[in-house]
Amino acid sequence: MKVLAFSGSPRRGGNSETLLDWVLSAMGKEEGVVIEKIPLTEANVNPCRGCNACETLNRCVQRDGMDVLHDKIIDADCIILAAPIFCMGICAQAKALIDRFQVFRSRKFVLKLPVVPPERKGKRLGIFLSTAGQNWDHVFQGAVPSVKCFFHVIDVRDKDIHYLMVNGVDEKGAILAHPTAREDAERLGREVIAELRKRLEQ
Amino acid sequence: MTVKVLGLSGSPHRHGNTETLLDAFLDGAGEAGGETEKVILKDLSYTPCRGCNACHKDGVCVVTDDAITLIDRIFTVDCLAVSSPIYTMGITAELKGLIDRAQYIWARKFILKNLFFTNEHIANHKGIFISTAGLSWDNVFDAAFPAVTAFFNTLGFEYYDNIIANDMDRYKGIRGHPSALNNAREKGRKVIRVLESSRDATDYQ
Numbered sequence: 077m078k079v080l081a082f083s084g085s086p087r088r089g090g091n092s093e094t095l096l097d098w099v100l101s102a103m104g105k106e107e108g109v110v111i112e113k114i115p116l117t118e119a120n121v122n123p124c125r126g127c128n129a130c131e132t133l134n135r136c137v138q139r140d141g142m143d144v145l146h147d148k149i150i151d152a153d154c155i156i157l158a159a160p161i162f163c164m165g166i167c168a169q170a171k172a173l174i175d176r177f178q179v180f181r182s183r184k185f186v187l188k189l190p191v192v193p194p195e196r197k198g199k200r201l202g203i204f205l206s207t208a209g210q211n212w213d214h215v216f217q218g219a220v221p222s223v224k225c226f227f228h229v230i231d232v233r234d235k236d237i238h239y240l241m242v243n244g245v246d247e248k249g250a251i252l253a254h255p256t257a258r259e260d261a262e263r264l265g266r267e268v269i270a271e272l273r274k275r276l277e278q
Numbered sequence: 279m280t281v282k283v284l285g286l287s288g289s290p291h292r293h294g295n296t297e298t299l300l301d302a303f304l305d306g307a308g309e310a311g312g313e314t315e316k317v318i319l320k321d322l323s324y325t326p327c328r329g330c331n332a333c334h335k336d337g338v339c340v341v342t343d344d345a346i347t348l349i350d351r352i353f354t355v356d357c358l359a360v361s362s363p364i365y366t367m368g369i370t371a372e373l374k375g376l377i378d379r380a381q382y383i384w385a386r387k388f389i390l391k392n393l394f395f396t397n398e399h400i401a402n403h404k405g406i407f408i409s410t411a412g413l414s415w416d417n418v419f420d421a422a423f424p425a426v427t428a429f430f431n432t433l434g435f436e437y438y439d440n441i442i443a444n445d446m447d448r449y450k451g452i453r454g455h456p457s458a459l460n461n462a463r464e465k466g467r468k469v470i471r472v473l474e475s476s477r478d479a480t481d482y483q
Contacts, residue, residue: 086327086329086330087329124370124371125290125291126294126365127291163380163432168371168372168377171366171368171374178365214424221417224367225367248331
């Protein structure tokens with residue numbers, strides 16, 4: 077089982093990445109799980125240029141880190157996006173990655189070509205992990221619609237997206253003092269792997 | 279004094295639907311006597327916020343680039359028109375990158391508490407969000423509003439109005455839309471009149 081995880085925060089080892097590391101360490105303890113974690117700070121993913129060339133070319137005209145990530149995204153059984161909320165939205169670094177998924181959107185909805193091979197369709201799972209400094213309940217609302225698109229265009233169905241979003245954590249390390257975040261993250265990691273195992277054995 | 283209007287174009291490509299809608303708004307503002315200027319974000323050189331929170335200590339961003347110069351400039355205008363197309367249900371990474379960089383202003387207001395905008399100041403500074411989207415969904419702009427709201431609030435601008443047009447794919451672009459460009463031009467004229475009269479009222483008091 078392949079897990080591909082993006083850490084979208086510009087701050088290494090911060091709250092959203094810690095949440096991700098908890099999920100990944102729980103997953104790593106399960107048998108047969110191969111994990112790859114990509115910090116976006118090192119991934120060299122530029123924003124989408126909005127040129128719409130992918131609607132005819134079926135590929136992106138930009139040559140950057142996405143060249144390497146493209147096949148990994150298709151091959152993974154579980155894709156995780158972890159990103160903090162900045163100014164009531166997902167941080168710009170993660171938004172750039174999300175927008176670069178336009179090539180998958182074009183493939184799926186414009187060119188009507190498969191994104192994953194038919195036998196893997198409906199088997200993939202997605203996880204969105206997020207943290208926010210504000211403790212408002214609605215602080216994640218601006219991020220979720222973009223995250224849904226991110227997963228839908230790579231053939232992760234809406235009902236197959238799992239969310240763990242923790243508000244009220246701002247300064248680096250604040251999540252360590254959160255009463256349930258670690259436990260929730262580890263449980264989520266185990267549950268997703270169990271679900272994936274069930275699906276792949278079918 | 280002339281009302282100053284600054285338009286930010288957050289699209290990665292030039293003269294597309296969103297920038298054309300912004301141009302119509304700026305034309306209207308110019309016709310009504312406003313002094314207008316347009317900044318193309320993609321031509322500037324700035325990095326997204328690093329989330330280092332250093333500004334929480336002194337209210338200064340440790341990164342000195344075009345984002346800081348631009349935010350300085352925003353503080354000299356009366357009307358700020360922020361424009362971005364909708365990509366993947368949100369604003370572009372370019373505009374989000376700029377919005378996130380205003381964190382040091384937020385820190386001055388809410389952590390250091392050495393910056394404060396009076397209600398009069400806010401009423402005399404109008405923020406307008408301009409956007410287009412390919413999809414026809416009514417909710418296609420909803421996820422963009424919170425970040426734009428945060429940006430205007432942080433910078434002391436009243437979030438005054440939206441100039442938004444969806445369903446661009448069906449209209450084959452903004453020029454095919456029956457009313458959007460005229461509407462934007464009219465809103466440009468109107469905001470100048472509103473700002474002039476609200477400033478007169480402030481002066482009178």
